[in-house]
Amino acid sequence: MSADTDPIARAARNPREPAILVWSREAMHAWPVDRLDEIPAGTPAYSVPPVFPEWLGDAGFRAAHGLRFAYVVGAMARGIATAQMVIEAAQAGGIGFFGSAGLTIEEIDAAIGTIAARLEPQGLAWGANIIHTPQEPGHEAGVVDLFIQRGVRRASASAYLRLSPEIVRYTAAGLSRGQDGAIHRANHVFAKVSRAEVAAQFMSPAPDRMLRELVAGGRLDAAQAELAARVPVAAEITAESDSGGHTDNRPAAPLFSSLAETRREVCARHGWPEDLIRIGLAGGIATPQAVVAAFQMGAAYVLTGSVNQACAESGLSGAGREMLATAGPADVMMAPAADMFEQGIRVQVLKRGTLFAPRGEKLYAMYRGGARLDTLSPKDAEWLEGVLGETLPQAWQATREFLASRAPATLAQAESDPARQFALICRRYLFQGAQWARDGDIRRKSDFQIWCGPAMGAFNSWVKDSPLEPVENRTIRQVTLNLMESSAVLTRASQMRSMGLVVPAGLFNVKPIEYS
16 A cells, blocks of 8 residues: 555655544554545544654754754864855754864854854854863863854853863853843853763853852953853753764763753752753764654754765865765774874774774874884884875974974973874874865875764665765755654654554655755
């Protein structure tokens, strides 16, 4: 029976229409909406309301940011989440964050100027990334200064293990008390976390000592500090499960439930309603099944990352996007992070088609084994020069020149420390891997560093044999609409199943289409 004639299939495939269910012979049945006059007299009949993709997620979240969908396009570092990506996300009905992490203040300023010029006349919401950078003193403060000066009202806060004065200053600077006596928030922090103890800091008011120091230093108004002591640092908390890039590889369900319990405890302690803090879910969001599961768990919104990196608006090169489009769910691997190499911090990257991850792992093993630039064995030196594509003296000279302009204090410490010199050369290689992938330097394709989670492979499986299988057809708008519209279909199918109908398994599988 076709979807046009089968009432269950029609109800599932057309969630924007109400569905009619009748109770007969101790079972629930779907009834054709165009044959209501044929329902036997005395038979209980029920009208099931429509399911709109615009209704999925938290209505308060959508209202707070003026969104059509409870859908976020996440920030991807060093401009992978481009200004154009943010613009397209907003115009598709969601909200996007510019990937400002790792960029200079001047580059960030130029990008947010482009975004603001396009979106603010339309009244559409957008944001940019603030990343905690203790290894670059002053940079985080410079980004916050820029955001406050330019009126950036939404910031995705990432890589925080504890609150910093700067992220507190950003959120507090946007607080005011209205005529109704309520505290209003102009600057919104979306705190990306993967641990309950970190989430608790963002869910709580800013620490008194930090607020006093900000006021004493003339960096925050006393009235705003008083308000900041009464509200959460962040009203939006993004639970980051198994994602690309920096990740704790946390399973989504246990992470989300732990953050929901943390919210309950924090709100009870301060006498707040739990609706004051909204929790979204990121990591693994790449198919309608994942979106529906997130909303069913109670997520206020969903955030996508890896799948957007393969879109036309991405800052990744065409060669990198093609590599992502062939990845399977298992084609990822952890590798050393360029910014925290010595501490052993890892990022999740694409494994298929590149040797970056295993080469990075060998570099870290050598470092942990005590490798020094002046005592490398001939075999190790030959291997390393082959990976770097230059001699060790050339590599160190290039590293010195970079540090002299960006981190002279680090250079001064390393000049007489060959072990530190080895680590810095490794960090430069890891950093360049991402740059080669962005630039599309095919000569270094085997060294591409592309942040990627298992979600990318799940997305590729979902779009196979659909209009979104060719990478050139993948746009932010098409991905957004397909995920949200398909999620409404699956939600309707689940709705009918929960009411006792036998819903065929095939109705839980919706292939992407091309939206005009």
